[in-house]
Amino acid sequence: GHTRVVELLLDHGAMVDAATKDGITPFACAVYHNHLETTALLVGRGAMVDASESMRSAGLYAAAYANNIDIVQMLLSLGLDINALFNAGETALHAAVRRASTDVVEMLLRNGADAHARSKTGDTPLFMAARHGDAETFALLCASR
Numbered sequence: 001g002h003t004r005v006v007e008l009l010l011d012h013g014a015m016v017d018a019a020t021k022d023g024i025t026p027f028a029c030a031v032y033h034n035h036l037e038t039t040a041l042l043v044g045r046g047a048m049v050d051a052s053e054s055m056r057s058a059g060l061y062a063a064a065y066a067n068n069i070d071i072v073q074m075l076l077s078l079g080l081d082i083n084a085l086f087n088a089g090e091t092a093l094h095a096a097v098r099r100a101s102t103d104v105v106e107m108l109l110r111n112g113a114d115a116h117a118r119s120k121t122g123d124t125p126l127f128m129a130a131r132h133g134d135a136e137t138f139a140l141l142c143a144s145r
Contacts (some may be wrong), residue, residue: 006030096125097141
C-alpha cells in the first residue's frame with residue numbers, strides 16, 4: 001500500500017501511469033495487491049483504469065482475478081465496461097471464474113457481466129466453471145441466464 005509514499009511521489013512529479021518494461025503500472029500493482037486506499041488515490045490522480053494492453057494493466061480484470069471485491073466495486077462505480085476483453089480475450093468474469101471468486105462472480109453478474117462471453121479460445125465463463133468442477137460458480141452462472 002504505502003499510500004502516503006505514493007502520494008508524496010505523485011506530489012513531487014512522479015507519473016501516475018509510469019510502467020515497468022512489462023507494462024505494470026502503480027495502479028495495476030495496487031489493484032492486484034488489494035490496496036484499496038492506494039488504488040483510490042491513483043484513480044483520483046488520473047490513473048488510466050481501463051487500459052487493456054496486458055492483463056496487469058487492465059484494472060477490472062486484475063481486481064477480479066485477485067478476488068478484490070472492494071476494488072471491483074469501486075471500478076464498476078466508475079462506469080468501466082464490465083464486458084471489456086482483456087488478457088487472452090477474456091472478461092473480468094472469466095478472471096473471477098478462473099479464480100473461483102464466487103463473491104466477485106456474483107457482483108459482476110448483478111452488474112451486467114455476460115456469462116456467455118467467449119474468450120479468444122472460445123471459452124465462456126460457464127464452460128470454465130464446469131471444466132474446473134466449480135459447482136457453486138457454475139450454479140451462479142446458470143441462474144444468471
